[in-house]
Amino acid sequence: MNTLEISGLVLRLHGRSLFGPLSFTVTADRPTTIMGPSGCGKSSLLNWLIGMLPEAFSAEGTARLDGRAIDGLPPEQRSLGILFQDDLLFPHLTVAENLAFALPPGIKGRAARERVVARALEEAGLAGLAARDPATLSGGQRARAALMRALISAPQALLLDEPFNKLDSALRERFRATVFETARLRHLPVLLVSHDPADAAAAGGPVITLDGISSPGN
Numbered sequence: 001m002n003t004l005e006i007s008g009l010v011l012r013l014h015g016r017s018l019f020g021p022l023s024f025t026v027t028a029d030r031p032t033t034i035m036g037p038s039g040c041g042k043s044s045l046l047n048w049l050i051g052m053l054p055e056a057f058s059a060e061g062t063a064r065l066d067g068r069a070i071d072g073l074p075p076e077q078r079s080l081g082i083l084f085q086d087d088l089l090f091p092h093l094t095v096a097e098n099l100a101f102a103l104p105p106g107i108k109g110r111a112a113r114e115r116v117v118a119r120a121l122e123e124a125g126l127a128g129l130a131a132r133d134p135a136t137l138s139g140g141q142r143a144r145a146a147l148m149r150a151l152i153s154a155p156q157a158l159l160l161d162e163p164f165n166k167l168d169s170a171l172r173e174r175f176r177a178t179v180f181e182t183a184r185l186r187h188l189p190v191l192l193v194s195h196d197p198a199d200a201a202a203a204g205g206p207v208i209t210l211d212g213i214s215s216p217g218n
Contacts, residue, residue, distance in 0.1 A: 002028040002066055004157045004189040007149070009061030011041045011048065013018045018044070019210045021061065026157070029179060030189035031203035036210035039214060042193040044079055044213035046159050049191075051075035065156050081155030081188075083179070087146035089134040095145055096121065096130035120148040140171050158183050162191040164199060176202050 002026055010020030018041035026032045034042050047053045049063055052075060063071040070078045089098050099117045102211065107113050121127050124144040134142060142165070150158065160179065164172045183190045192203050200207050 002156060002187050002189050003064075004191060005064040006049075007046070007064070009048070009059065009063075011044055012058045013044075013154070014040075014056055014059070022119050022210075024097070024206070024208060026189040028187045028189050028204075029203035030185075031183070031192055032205050033192045033194055033200040033203050033207045034210065035194060035197075035200060035207055038195075039218035040210040041165065042210060043076055043161050044062050046082065046161050046191070046193055049078070049159060051078060055167055079154075079156040080159055081153060081157070082159040083146060085162045085165045087134075087142045089114045089142060089145060091134060093134075094130065095126065095132050095137070098134060098145060099149050099152050103147045104154055116152065120152050124148045125193065130142075139167060139173060143167065143171075143175050144178070147175075151182065155188065157189040158193070160194075161189065162194055162199075164194075173202075180204075 005025045007023045008021045009023070011018045012171065022163060024032065034045060034192045035040055040071050044053065044057055048057075048071075051073065053059060061071070062069060065079060070080075090101065093101065099120055100113055103113055103116060107116055118127070118130065121130055124147065126141060126144060126148070131136065134145065137145065146163075163179070164176050167175055176199065180190065190198060190203070
């Protein structure tokens with residue numbers, strides 16, 4: 001079973017400890033949610049995982065993906081996909097070009113790359129929108145395009161930094177279900193950062209609260 005394992009993580013900002021030591025394991029069958037007040041280090045934990053922790057922070061600890069240590073690797077070698085609050089689609093690229101930007105380097109040749117992108121767009125219900133400007137898409141379409149861009153790189157785990165936060169309630173519920181179901185079908189461990197208990201309930205797995213670390217459901 002695919003796993004994302006964090007061991008002994010201590011996160012500091014300007015030398016002041018935010019949390020830790022923190023250890024937990026995320027499995028593909030049980031998404032894990034990180035909760036806590038603003039400034040407690042939730043998003044910074046994800047930044048550490050992807051290798052993009054700002055200089056003001058320091059961290060101790062290890063991260064392993066399917067048993068492979070990743071915390072010392074360059075970001076592009078960590079095999080992690082991530083979704084943020086904003087979809088972050090490139091405005092100067094078409095929808096298809098946005099997805100193609102994230103394709104693994106092992107997919108060679110224009111025809112092969114176009115096939116993979118077309119298949120991803122179809123899976124997301126975006127077939128026929130390949131040439132569109134991202135600005136012309138609806139909020140739901142943009143969210144699905146961002147999800148497929150995260151997945152098209154063939155990650156081994158999926159990180160979610162409050163990606164449902166800016167969606168209206170109806171769209172939020174649908175997109176949340178799409179994300180968790182897609183990850184389940186791909187057997188991906190999911191680590192979600194959220195301030196919304198409804199997100200944690202939808203994830204259905206352990207909840208880790210960083211202000212006084214606990215993990216009900218373990």
